[in-house]
Amino acid sequence: MYLWHMDSNLNNNKQKASTDVLFLIAVVAVVFAATNLRSPLTAVGPVVSDIVTYFQLSNVEAGLLTAVPLFMFAALSGFVGALSTKHPIERLMVLSVILLLIGLYLRVAGTLTTLYLGTAMVGLGICVGNVVMPGFVKKQFPEHVGVMTGVYSVAMNLTAALAAGLSVQIGDLLGMGWKGSLGVWIIPALLTLLIWLLLLLNVRRNSETSKKHTVREKNNLYKISLAWNISLFMGLQSVVYYCLVAWLPVVLQSYGMQAEDAGWMLSYMQFAMIPISFVGPIIASRMVDQRPMMVVAGISFITAILLLLFFGMDYAFAACMFFGVANGLSFGMVMLFFSIRTTSSNLAMRLSGMAQSVGYLLAGFGPLLFGALFDVSQDWVYSFIFLLVIAVLLFYNGMRASAPRKI
Numbered sequence: 001m002y003l004w005h006m007d008s009n010l011n012n013n014k015q016k017a018s019t020d021v022l023f024l025i026a027v028v029a030v031v032f033a034a035t036n037l038r039s040p041l042t043a044v045g046p047v048v049s050d051i052v053t054y055f056q057l058s059n060v061e062a063g064l065l066t067a068v069p070l071f072m073f074a075a076l077s078g079f080v081g082a083l084s085t086k087h088p089i090e091r092l093m094v095l096s097v098i099l100l101l102i103g104l105y106l107r108v109a110g111t112l113t114t115l116y117l118g119t120a121m122v123g124l125g126i127c128v129g130n131v132v133m134p135g136f137v138k139k140q141f142p143e144h145v146g147v148m149t150g151v152y153s154v155a156m157n158l159t160a161a162l163a164a165g166l167s168v169q170i171g172d173l174l175g176m177g178w179k180g181s182l183g184v185w186i187i188p189a190l191l192t193l194l195i196w197l198l199l200l201l202n203v204r205r206n207s208e209t210s211k212k213h214t215v216r217e218k219n220n221l222y223k224i225s226l227a228w229n230i231s232l233f234m235g236l237q238s239v240v241y242y243c244l245v246a247w248l249p250v251v252l253q254s255y256g257m258q259a260e261d262a263g264w265m266l267s268y269m270q271f272a273m274i275p276i277s278f279v280g281p282i283i284a285s286r287m288v289d290q291r292p293m294m295v296v297a298g299i300s301f302i303t304a305i306l307l308l309l310f311f312g313m314d315y316a317f318a319a320c321m322f323f324g325v326a327n328g329l330s331f332g333m334v335m336l337f338f339s340i341r342t343t344s345s346n347l348a349m350r351l352s353g354m355a356q357s358v359g360y361l362l363a364g365f366g367p368l369l370f371g372a373l374f375d376v377s378q379d380w381v382y383s384f385i386f387l388l389v390i391a392v393l394l395f396y397n398g399m400r401a402s403a404p405r406k407i
Contacts, residue, residue, distance in 0.1 A: 249262040
């Protein structure tokens, strides 16, 4: 009997150790996945002029390097969300990183055809990862959704900021110019692939059970008002973010700020997003009703816009801090909504697919309209009024998405 108890305890200890190792691998997998989902895109902007010179591109052709991935997200996120109900999340993430690796290689292969083909493949790989990661967090960390959503958001935003800030320096350090700036992201992608392959091998036995269970979910999300509230909230916060990324330095320079200082203002906004995108989901996940958090985000958005509209560059730093808080909190909240507003990991991925399809479609057109309004009036007033309208609509949909209910 004593020996039997010893064997039982040893087995229990081995099982616990194995579970702890898998938990740690899953945490590392989330962090590495997040590092690949925005940095390959933010690294492009600082070296666009070098790419234009190398290939003799027009401005429209250069703009496609940013636009193609966004429209890939818009066109395919819904399809990926539906696909996620039929395949294990880990398998889809391995596919995501493989597509990303192919795209990263093709993008720097040296011809115009491979540049655009690689850009499209990068967009496709990131699209798959964007959609399935909220479902993975819900499935793998059901008791720690807020914390892991925060970890995921911080890893994504931090590497995105570093990729933008260090892109030129990386290319110079490697002696490869823009090819080094963009090609270096193959290294973290390879590490990410190894980690997810290890995770896939360890969970293969459970994947079929998961698939059978989730295939039966038939909800048509496009007929559910809450799904639309979350999707529009995702899209409208993306419109504000990408308008700022594209135009904030230009706006501040037109107000009289030096180009270098205007660029730093955008960096300040990016770094201000990081702490709130971590803390926000943790706090929100412990609240039954998240509407107070949404009030903070809404007031921050509107305050930032009004500061730039009425005071120009006088309060630009304060406006960037408010934008950072608003964008960081909104991004963390929408990632959290995918988990806490759904009843299963597959439903979370389908909602993620719908929201990102709607969101990136809006995000793709937002900066174009912001710039077009300036062209019409030769003044930024109408552009900021446009952003103010977006912020009000964002706040309305965010408040409805924050009410305590599930799909």
